[in-house]
Amino acid sequence: MASLSAKAKEENMEQAKPKLLPATSAPHSSGDELDAWLAKRLATLQSVFPGQPLTVEANDLYLSEFELIFRRIGGAEFDAVISACIRECRFIPTLADIRERAGLNQEKTQESEAQQAWLTVISYLSCYGSEGRGIYRGRHETTGELIMDYPPELPPKIAYAVRFAGGLKAIEQTPVSDFISGATIS
Numbered sequence: 560m561a562s563l564s565a566k567a568k569e570e571n572m573e574q575a576k577p578k579l580l581p582a583t584s585a586p587h588s589s590g591d592e593l594d595a596w597l598a599k600r601l602a603t604l605q606s607v608f609p610g611q612p613l614t615v616e617a618n619d620l621y622l623s624e625f626e627l628i629f630r631r632i633g634g635a636e637f638d639a640v641i642s643a644c645i646r647e648c649r650f651i652p653t654l655a656d657i658r659e660r661a662g663l664n665q666e667k668t669q670e671s672e673a674q675q676a677w678l679t680v681i682s683y684l685s686c687y688g689s690e691g692r693g694i695y696r697g698r699h700e701t702t703g704e705l706i707m708d709y710p711p712e713l714p715p716k717i718a719y720a721v722r723f724a725g726g727l728k729a730i731e732q733t734p735v736s737d738f739i740s741g742a743t744i745s
Contacts, residue, residue: 640660644660689730
């Protein structure tokens with residue numbers, strides 16, 4: 560009985576929470592519909608922080624940045640970020656604050672890109688080795704020639720980093736304990 564009343568209390572608390580943003584779904588199309596949807600979010604922010612009006616230029620900058628953030632994280636996540644800003648900020652949040660809450664700050668983005676590049680190298684080494692050996696796929700039915708899949712070239716930035724690190728062979732021969740990341744070469 561006590562757990563039932565605790566559950567009922569939790570449901571009542573959830574219903575009592577103010578809805579910070581209207582429950583509208585994010586637009587699927589671009590253009591005017593998206594602009595209006597984003598403008599409504601900015602208007603909500605401005606109404607919550609009324610003593611801090613934005614200039615026309617700042618308003619345009621917020622809206623263009625909102626669109627970039629929206630395209631990276633989607634509508635539901637964007638609404639969650641704006642709601643968090645409303646709940647937790649004392650002043651109208653800067654674009655940097657909003658990007659940070661959306662997980663799009665430059666350091667995290669670079670870290671994510673670096674991790675993805677590292678996984679590309681690990682996958683490449685796992686598949687083709689440091690020698691870039693081809694993978695045997697069989698023989699041609701009529702000619703009897705070997706059918707091989709040869710490794711694709713690494714993207715230029717990754718290839719540069721690999722060369723800077725001493726090449727694929729050096730990476731492949733480095734003991735796993737010397738790697739900072741948890742990704743290993745199998």
